[in-house]
Amino acid sequence: MKEQSSRETGSLRTDGDYIYSYSLPIGRFLYSDDVPLIYNYKRGSGGKFVSITTSRHITLIMNNLDAKNHPYRLVGVEYDD
Numbered sequence: 001m002k003e004q005s006s007r008e009t010g011s012l013r014t015d016g017d018y019i020y021s022y023s024l025p026i027g028r029f030l031y032s033d034d035v036p037l038i039y040n041y042k043r044g045s046g047g048k049f050v051s052i053t054t055s056r057h058i059t060l061i062m063n064n065l066d067a068k069n070h071p072y073r074l075v076g077v078e079y080d081d
Contacts, residue, residue, distance in 0.1 A: 012057045019061060021054040027061055027072075036072040038062060048077050 011022050019027040021041075029036040041050045042058050049055065065072045 011053060012060070019057075021050075021057040024050060024054060026054060026058055036065065036070075038065075038072050038074050039077045040074050041077060 013020050017028055017030055018025045024041070025039065026041060027036055027038045038058060038061060040058075041048055042055045062072065062074070
């Protein structure tokens with residue numbers, strides 16, 4: 001069984017597999033994934049907007065991956081309002 005770890009910075013945290021904005025999973029990178037998946041909750045990008053803070057968290061993650069030339073995939077999400 002995988003040992004669970006957690007790193008937190010205010011409302012942005014990870015358990016080692018998923019990245020959360022507050023309690024909402026906004027990304028994942030599992031061993032079975034070829035690249036990290038970033039869930040599109042961003043404003044102005046065709047995503048399902050949740051909050052300004054969540055949109056900023058996603059932008060922060062994408063910018064960090066871009067700066068390291070690390071590929072990722074921005075994926076659509078479905079949820080009930």
